[in-house]
Amino acid sequence: MEKAKQYSEQNKDRFLSELLELLRIPSVSADSKHKADMVRTAEFVKASLENAGADKVEICQTGGHPIVYGEKIMDVKLPTVLVYGHYDVQPPDPLDLWQSPPFEPVIKKTDLHPEGAIFARGSCDDKGQMYMHVKAFESMMKTSSLPCNVKFMIEGEEEVGSSNLGIFVKANKERLKADVVLISDTSMIANDTPSIDVGLRGLAYMEVEVTGPNRDLHSGVYGGAVANPATILCQMIASLHDENNHITVKGFYDDVLTVSDADRGDLAKIPFDEKEYMKDLGINEVWGEKGYTSIERTSIRPTLEVNGIWGGYTGEGAKTVLPSKAFAKISMRLVPNQSSDNISKLFEKHFLSIAPPFVKVKVSAHHGGEPVLTPTDSVPFKAASMAMEKTFGKKPIATRGGGSIPIVALFEKELGLKTVLFGFGLDSDNLHSPNEKYGLFNFYKGIETIPYFFQYFTALKK
Ligand code: BES
Ligand code: MN
Ligand code: MN
Secondary structure (H helix, E strand, O other): OHHHHHHHHHOHHHHHHHHHHHHOOOOEOOOHHHHHHHHHHHHHHHHHHHHHOOEEEEEEOOOOOOEEEEEEOOOOOOOEEEEEEEOOEOOOOOHHHOOOOOOOOEEEOOOOOOOOEEEOOOOOOOHHHHHHHHHHHHHHHHOOOOOOEEEEEEEOOHHHOOHHHHHHHHHOOOOOOOOEEEEOOOEEOEOOEOEEEOEEOEEEEEEEEEEOOOOOEEOOOOEOOEOOHHHHHHHHHHOOEOOOOOEOOOOOOOOOOOOOHHHHHHHHOOOOOHHHHHHHHOOOOOOOOOOOOHHHHOOOOOEEEEEEEEEOOOOOOOOOEEOOEEEEEEEEEEOOOOOHHHHHHHHHHHHHHOOOOOOEEEEEEOOOEOOEEOOOOOHHHHHHHHHHHHHHOOOOEEEOOOOOOOHHHHHHHHHOOOEEEOOOEEHHHOOOOOOOEEEHHHHHHHHHHHHHHHHHHHHHHO
């Protein structure tokens, strides 16, 4: 793989300028006004796969945003790696908190990225990480060193639930036949502490609507005599955690797999500086479920969060009004063996049951996903571990990611494939937040490391 490494070093400036071009397209999947941008991004990905040397590159239409597929079959007898990534990004709001416009990438140095980081929406999640695979592939192709077969499936709806990808996967089982799925869409501990996620949390995402009076009322004329749905909603939400910050939804923990003391011991060994963590976030104390560390709270334990809450008057100035309705979006992160559907049902039942008689409550479910755990004693994990050890000079630590990639569980269910979560971002890269960034070190390290995964995986499979 030395030749591929040399090639990528010689072409690093071009790789970067191509990524910047990709980042300039505002591929916000959630916003229908960006539909044409989604198509442009898919075309960009298609062209980049073709230029890198992939065959049968195709933009596959779906009921939503397109999926880009491409492959290089060296020899049907060789193993096949299915690379998955997503070209869609989260909405950039709130815009006024960005130090530079989200779709005009700039490179700036930071404490954690002394070599410089690319500031742009999608730089880390996931265009930058996805593009590493295209460039690693190009580096292997142009130096005739691709050791196995590769298939690319890059979607445009990860940030909105991947429902069309689910349909595509079920309909294309033969085409997607592979030995492993490789995804760079997670984080590692630090640039000098490589790690590989061996688990992801699932997700159940709910929306609630609380209705009081049949219309907005003058808060002086009626306030005090009619229950305010915003107040009631706050009380209901507040009751979802008890004094130990356990979730009170009935049955919520019933299926949670207890993590062994040995595994918790491993988690305790992960370097974590709580002071630094609090300083970075501007908080005076951490918070969470009693009896668990911050790392455990964001990996092996389920959580419940209010993602948004609104109702009544939120415009400029003051308007005296008792709102008719109040709303909230509430998500729950799930761990093995919780089921997204089951938790959604339990939540709905519980939330309706705690509604006081002054209001009417409606609960509906958005998209969700199942948690996953991947084995550490497998060939793919070993190959990933060896590849990182080779390029970082250190064995990676096995960690569990707090986020969710719902499609991973589906790959296992529908294609029978295990996934390697080969992430090179950092949790502090501001994914989904203003000023998202991706380190140049991380981008180039990924491009350098991926070919070794291919090499070791192919060798170990023999
Ligand atoms: N790449 C993230 C997931 C992630 C980030 C996993 C960091 C582990 C560490 C992915 O794009 C994402 O944001 N997923 C969503 C779920 C989806 C259904 C919208 C999430 O986790 O909120
Ligand atoms: Mn992502
Ligand atoms: Mn994301």
